[in-house]
Amino acid sequence: MNPFDGLPYSSRYYKLLQERKRLPVWEAKDVFMESLAGSHFVILSGEAGIGKSSQIPQWCAEYCLSSKYQHGVVVCTQTHKQTAVGLALRVADEMDVNIGHEVGYIIPFENCCINETILRYSTDDMLLQEMMSDPLLEHYAVIIVDETHKRTVSTDVLLGLLKDIVRQRPELKVVIITSPHMSNKLHAYYGDIPLIQVESEEPIECPFEVVYSCMPQENYFLPALRLLFNIHSTREKGDVAIFLSCKKEIDEAYKIIERDISKQHPMLGELVPIPLYPEQTRSFDRPSDMLEQNGKRYKRRVILTTSVGESLLYIENVKFVIDVGMERRNVYNPRIRAESLVMRPISKIQAKMRTQIIDTSRLGKCFRLYSEEFLKKEMPDLSPACVLESNLTRMVLFLKRMDIADMGQCDFIERPAPEALMQALEDLDYLAALDDDGNLSEIGIIMSEFPLDPQMAKALVASCEFDCVHEMLTIAAMVTAPCCFLDPPPSSEEVAYTCRRKFFHPEGDHFTLINIYTAFKQSKMISSTEYEKWCHDNFLNCSALRIADAIRADLLDIMQRIELPISEPAFGTRKNSLNVKRALLSGYFMQIARDVDGLGNYVMLTHKHVTQLHPFSSYHSTRLKPEWVLFHEFTISENNCIRIISEVSPEMFVQLAPQYYFSNLPHSESKELLQEIIDHLKLSTDEVHHVTNKENDKPEKNLNHPNEDKCTIQ
Numbered sequence: 001m002n003p004f005d006g007l008p009y010s011s012r013y014y015k016l017l018q019e020r021k022r023l024p025v026w027e028a029k030d031v032f033m034e035s036l037a038g039s040h041f042v043i044l045s046g047e048a049g050i051g052k053s054s055q056i057p058q059w060c061a062e063y064c065l066s067s068k069y070q071h072g073v074v075v076c077t078q079t080h081k082q083t084a085v086g087l088a089l090r091v092a093d094e095m096d097v098n099i100g101h102e103v104g105y106i107i108p109f110e111n112c113c114i115n116e117t118i119l120r121y122s123t124d125d126m127l128l129q130e131m132m133s134d135p136l137l138e139h140y141a142v143i144i145v146d147e148t149h150k151r152t153v154s155t156d157v158l159l160g161l162l163k164d165i166v167r168q169r170p171e172l173k174v175v176i177i178t179s180p181h182m183s184n185k186l187h188a189y190y191g192d193i194p195l196i197q198v199e200s201e202e203p204i205e206c207p208f209e210v211v212y213s214c215m216p217q218e219n220y221f222l223p224a225l226r227l228l229f230n231i232h233s234t235r236e237k238g239d240v241a242i243f244l245s246c247k248k249e250i251d252e253a254y255k256i257i258e259r260d261i262s263k264q265h266p267m268l269g270e271l272v273p274i275p276l277y278p279e280q281t282r283s284f285d286r287p288s289d290m291l292e293q294n295g296k297r298y299k300r301r302v303i304l305t306t307s308v309g310e311s312l313l314y315i316e317n318v319k320f321v322i323d324v325g326m327e328r329r330n331v332y333n334p335r336i337r338a339e340s341l342v343m344r345p346i347s348k349i350q351a352k353m354r355t356q357i358i359d360t361s362r363l364g365k366c367f368r369l370y371s372e373e374f375l376k377k378e379m380p381d382l383s384p385a386c387v388l389e390s391n392l393t394r395m396v397l398f399l400k401r402m403d404i405a406d407m408g409q410c411d412f413i414e415r416p417a418p419e420a421l422m423q424a425l426e427d428l429d430y431l432a433a434l435d436d437d438g439n440l441s442e443i444g445i446i447m448s449e450f451p452l453d454p455q456m457a458k459a460l461v462a463s464c465e466f467d468c469v470h471e472m473l474t475i476a477a478m479v480t481a482p483c484c485f486l487d488p489p490p491s492s493e494e495v496a497y498t499c500r501r502k503f504f505h506p507e508g509d510h511f512t513l514i515n516i517y518t519a520f521k522q523s524k525m526i527s528s529t530e531y532e533k534w535c536h537d538n539f540l541n542c543s544a545l546r547i548a549d550a551i552r553a554d555l556l557d558i559m560q561r562i563e564l565p566i567s568e569p570a571f572g573t574r575k576n577s578l579n580v581k582r583a584l585l586s587g588y589f590m591q592i593a594r595d596v597d598g599l600g601n602y603v604m605l606t607h608k609h610v611t612q613l614h615p616f617s618s619y620h621s622t623r624l625k626p627e628w629v630l631f632h633e634f635t636i637s638e639n640n641c642i643r644i645i646s647e648v649s650p651e652m653f654v655q656l657a658p659q660y661y662f663s664n665l666p667h668s669e670s671k672e673l674l675q676e677i678i679d680h681l682k683l684s685t686d687e688v689h690h691v692t693n694k695e696n697d698k699p700e701k702n703l704n705h706p707n708e709d710k711c712t713i714q
Helices: 011-021 024-038 052-066 081-095 124-131 153-168 180-190 221-234 247-263 307-311 348-355 372-377 393-401 418-430 442-448 454-465 469-480 490-501 509-526 531-537 542-561 574-588 650-656 659-663 669-697
Strands: 041-046 073-078 103-107 110-112 119-123 140-145 173-178 195-198 208-212 239-243 270-275 299-305 318-323 326-333 338-345 364-368 592-595 602-604 610-613 628-636 641-647
Touching: 011 081, 024 041, 024 052, 024 195, 041 052, 041 180, 052 073, 052 081, 052 119, 052 140, 052 173, 073 081, 073 124, 081 103, 081 119, 103 124, 119 124, 124 153, 140 153, 153 173, 153 180, 153 393, 173 180, 180 195, 180 348, 221 239, 221 247, 221 318, 239 307, 247 270, 247 299, 299 307, 307 348, 318 348, 348 364, 393 418, 393 442, 393 454, 442 454, 454 469, 454 574, 469 509, 469 542, 469 574, 509 531, 509 542, 509 574, 509 641, 531 542, 574 628, 574 650, 650 669, 659 669
Parallel strands: 041 173, 041 195, 073 119, 073 140, 103 119, 140 173, 208 364, 239 299, 239 318, 270 299, 318 364, 338 628, 610 641
Antiparallel strands: 103 110, 326 338, 592 602, 592 628, 602 610, 628 641
């Protein structure tokens, strides 16, 4: 009988059990269980593919079962939501239980668990969110932090906080799963605790071959695609995974493969490009290593991905890996409050992980489009920790909520730069999230309840004051979800623009997003089977709109739970448009730009960087561009575009932005114009006060009837 649900085991359970016992990590089970029982912390290190992410949580669930869950259940954190979902599905299958009951997952805006769930897979940021209502995580007996080598901000914060939680909860067990490159650093960080190192045994009969490039590959993109077509022309069976540097390259590669496959000889079969983005949860369980029956052509899948593909689970039948060895990462600069898109080499551990997705049942090849010398000399052992390169405002808001007032006392594996912490504190002060003592204000406490960037959280809170909650919920959901616009092929660009144009709103892109969401909801109401076709016909991302719908519902639940006032929808009226802009400015007054020449060259107030409008903006193709705009996002890259823009008036900006923020802006022509507006508004206010005072200085007339008593103000 299955001890987790009390039902008889199925025949599939025993089949999967035999496969589990062949995993390299299984040999360490006895040592691990002994260490778990005798220590608060356990570190287990090993290469990818040895079974640690699927087996360790099951053993921890057995440990909790032996104590009848008197201390709690098990949670295992992941850095990517699709990894958490995939692992939960697989482990539920191996444990022979139902997903969403004994085993479940919690990812942003989706909870597939019940109170009785024994084993939960969760993203690291969702576990931190849970700590706000349960600071000591008392629901859990074992906390497993997986993929620590990815070094996300949430993972580093979690690793530090768990040291303090264990001191307050001696019965809690913490298991840290990492790669061999990271194990020594973690062991030094936690001190004298068990370190279990699992060696992976490469099958001698089925090794993979690594082929390096003979010359430095400065332009790797086209050579990678030429190599793909060369592999396809050999007619060797097996799927291909191509690791590119960014999403833009995935989109471009997809278009080229779709365009050029028709030029290939029909006998070679079909290339099926599959783009894999970070926000997707795609299954790769249908093998294609055979000629399809009934005379159909052979199909070879080509998985186009970036660094996110290193965490993919069980991509069956991948025989060839093409690795460009570079990645584009957003690096935040606190001085200018903007991200830069930086191209740099991947780490050695990433290069190794990319070889480990090759199917071990056959001889595979990994083509590295860089030299072996480049691997040894240019690639770092580990990628830099995200806490050193990210905007820390949201993290600092969380730490303030956890009553950790002094950022210098936080126990990080690698301490963030002081200027990054100071900038985060300054931004929270501008947003009125801190009081005079540097602690969270009432507004800051409310902001921390939302799983949003602090600026959007402040705008959502401000919408309660300006009676535009309904509209701001939609905007918050749409900008948090992936981009809803599909990038059309060159032949369909005009058609796509025509489709987008019918959603454009004269007030700006934030209002355009409301139009799109409203139309999407109406299409779902007409027919549940037609809305996907509606999205396709309008060049909209159906998956992104579904995610936005789920996010909006979750944000609405939060507002109702903390009893914030929710106004009735009033979209379309002039007053409502002004109120939406006021709410947006309450959070995004630090993201204002001005068109300095009337040609669409915008200069940002904070650091005087010149930028242009994104092509998807409703203002991009208009002849007259708005002079002052509020933007949602900006990244310093090759095109330097600001995304999601709406027109604002400078008068509204100076009224809603804190005066001490305005005084800290660098000197510029735009600042002089704003100062003139401030002086004019001040002069107008003084004149009103002067007239009022003159009226007050006049002698009072006794308007009371002699026989009436005077009114007494209580």
